[in-house]
Amino acid sequence: MIEFESLTYSYRSGEHRALDHISLSIHQGDWVSIIGHNGSGKSTLVKILMGILEDYEGVIRVEGTVLDDENRAELRKRFAIVFQNPDNQFVGATVEDDVAFGLENNGVPREEMVRRTEAALQAVNMLSYRDHEPSRLSGGQKQRVAIASALAMAPDVLILDEATSMIDPEGRREVLDILQKIHHEGRTTLIFITHDLTEIEQSDHAVIMREGRIISEGTVEEIYQDTDALIASRLVLPFHIKLSKRLLDGAYMSYDELVRRL
Amino acid sequence: MLSKMLLGRYIPGSSIIHRLDPRAKIIAVVLFMVIVFFANHWTGYGLLILFILTLTKMADLSPRFLFNGLKLILILLLFTFFMHLFLTKGGTVLIDGGFFTIESEGVITGIYITIRLAMLVLITTIMTLTTSPLQLTDAIERICRPLKAIRVPVHEIALMMSISLRFIPTLMDETEKIIKAQSARGSTFMAGSLTSRLQALTPIFIPLFISSFKRAEELAIAMEVRGYQGEEGRTHYRVLNWEFKDTMVLILMIIFGIILWVIRQ
Numbered sequence: 001m002i003e004f005e006s007l008t009y010s011y012r013s014g015e016h017r018a019l020d021h022i023s024l025s026i027h028q029g030d031w032v033s034i035i036g037h038n039g040s041g042k043s044t045l046v047k048i049l050m051g052i053l054e055d056y057e058g059v060i061r062v063e064g065t066v067l068d069d070e071n072r073a074e075l076r077k078r079f080a081i082v083f084q085n086p087d088n089q090f091v092g093a094t095v096e097d098d099v100a101f102g103l104e105n106n107g108v109p110r111e112e113m114v115r116r117t118e119a120a121l122q123a124v125n126m127l128s129y130r131d132h133e134p135s136r137l138s139g140g141q142k143q144r145v146a147i148a149s150a151l152a153m154a155p156d157v158l159i160l161d162e163a164t165s166m167i168d169p170e171g172r173r174e175v176l177d178i179l180q181k182i183h184h185e186g187r188t189t190l191i192f193i194t195h196d197l198t199e200i201e202q203s204d205h206a207v208i209m210r211e212g213r214i215i216s217e218g219t220v221e222e223i224y225q226d227t228d229a230l231i232a233s234r235l236v237l238p239f240h241i242k243l244s245k246r247l248l249d250g251a252y253m254s255y256d257e258l259v260r261r262l
Numbered sequence: 263m264l265s266k267m268l269l270g271r272y273i274p275g276s277s278i279i280h281r282l283d284p285r286a287k288i289i290a291v292v293l294f295m296v297i298v299f300f301a302n303h304w305t306g307y308g309l310l311i312l313f314i315l316t317l318t319k320m321a322d323l324s325p326r327f328l329f330n331g332l333k334l335i336l337i338l339l340l341f342t343f344f345m346h347l348f349l350t351k352g353g354t355v356l357i358d359g360g361f362f363t364i365e366s367e368g369v370i371t372g373i374y375i376t377i378r379l380a381m382l383v384l385i386t387t388i389m390t391l392t393t394s395p396l397q398l399t400d401a402i403e404r405i406c407r408p409l410k411a412i413r414v415p416v417h418e419i420a421l422m423m424s425i426s427l428r429f430i431p432t433l434m435d436e437t438e439k440i441i442k443a444q445s446a447r448g449s450t451f452m453a454g455s456l457t458s459r460l461q462a463l464t465p466i467f468i469p470l471f472i473s474s475f476k477r478a479e480e481l482a483i484a485m486e487v488r489g490y491q492g493e494e495g496r497t498h499y500r501v502l503n504w505e506f507k508d509t510m511v512l513i514l515m516i517i518f519g520i521i522l523w524v525i526r527q
Binding site: 076103 | 431481483497500
């Protein structure tokens with residue numbers, strides 16, 4: 001369980017707050033989506049959690065332990081993150097080298113490293129590409145390798161910071177399928193950051209952020225019904241939501257349900 | 263022309279030379295660089311040429327392919343040859359052209375030096391053709407490890423090399439994109455005088471530099487969150503396996519050197 005309590009952060013002191021008293025709890029094993037337009041503070045939140053940004057106000061608790069300078073490096077090992085740009089997080093010269101990079105850094109013995117690398121690549125269906133160079137992979141494949149690199153570290157929490165925004169629709173679907181598989185295994189908490197409302201359907205809990213504040217929070221159904229908040233956050237409504245709102249008086253229904261009704 | 267260039271290229275294969283430990287290859291090449299200078303008459307140079315031809319055969323490369331790929335180097339070799347032809351004096355005068363003379367010593371030294379240079383270029387080319395850049399980086403890191411005692415950051419240099427190699431194709435793609443984008447905005451790169459062509463490169467390089475810095479920063483963050491803290495406490499995924507055949511290569515190389523030394527005149 002991760003708890004944020006009244007988290008506030010400004011990039012330059014005195015300027016407007018990128019995060020403004022954020023309080024949020026994330027339960028172990030949940031798939032939590034954080035949705036927001038550019039500049040809503042959603043990436044700032046995970047950067048603080050990962051310890052990339054410091055000097056924040058407020059409290060972060062991981063499993064009840066307050067995050068501070070001393071335990072940050074240790075607690076960070078429980079988190080793994082996949083960033084937006086598939087190229088700029090690929091460190092290794094080949095797929096397997098990249099997955100092994102994090103394990104090498106943590107001093108994992110070689111036999112275990114080989115085993116975990118294989119298992120992680122298997123989980124994202126990239127094992128047959130193990131000796132490929134990144135230049136020969138598509139954007140979606142590179143992001144899958146990035147997920148494998150994260151999974152190899154056996155994290156409690158996997159964070160995806162707009163990991164699908166730079167890849168084609170096909171790659172996006174592959175990534176979402178893999179996330180669903182990970183979610184079903186139930187061990188890993190997923191924090192999924194996006195500005196695309198169509199990508200949150202499978203999550204347990206969704207949070208809408210705008211200008212550093214949480215303006216709405218709840219299950220996906222609740223979020224989809226709160227169309228005013230979505231529109232106020234300048235988010236694009238998924239097509240089936242727009243359609244059901246216009247045709248069927250705004251009652252929320254899933255895509256399949258809508259198709260059946262029509 | 264450029265596509266045929268072989269300098270620094272790697273051609274995947276499974277020959278015995280491909281499968282040698284990259285460390286053995288590097289050490290053997292360094293030994294060869296010394297051995298080349300042992301030869302000082304026809305038998306010695308004949309043996310060197312024979313040695314390189316055998317190596318080419320063992321690496322599954324065709325001599326014609328090697329020759330075509332090294333045509334640019336040929337200009338350099340010819341230049342060396344002619345320098346010696348005209349400038350080295352001694353022996354009998356073969357041609358007396360008035361303001362210049364060609365003497366027999368000049369011809370012989372010219373040929374010797376040219377063979378020497380050609381052999382050095384060939385053996386290094388055979389090495390890079392049969393060893394992936396990644397393996398070479400690994401091998402250099404292992405070989406240079408003792409230098410850490412005098413505070414040479416061997417691991418960091420090797421990591422920098424491997425990241426640079428990894429980003430070459432990425433930056434090539436990016437350059438191509440920028441060229442297209444600038445062309446679409448009316449830039450021309452292929453017309454005008456040399457100075458105007460060089461100036462036309464500015465709108466390519468500036469965006470390229472900016473994006474490289476952004477990439478570097480993101481990469482640094484990605485490495486940090488994956489726990490990179492320098493070499494301490496790090497394990498290695500890639501291992502180099504030194505086998506019996508690698509030791510044999512070095513022994514054969516030394517024997518070859520001894521033979522050349524013995525037949526010296």
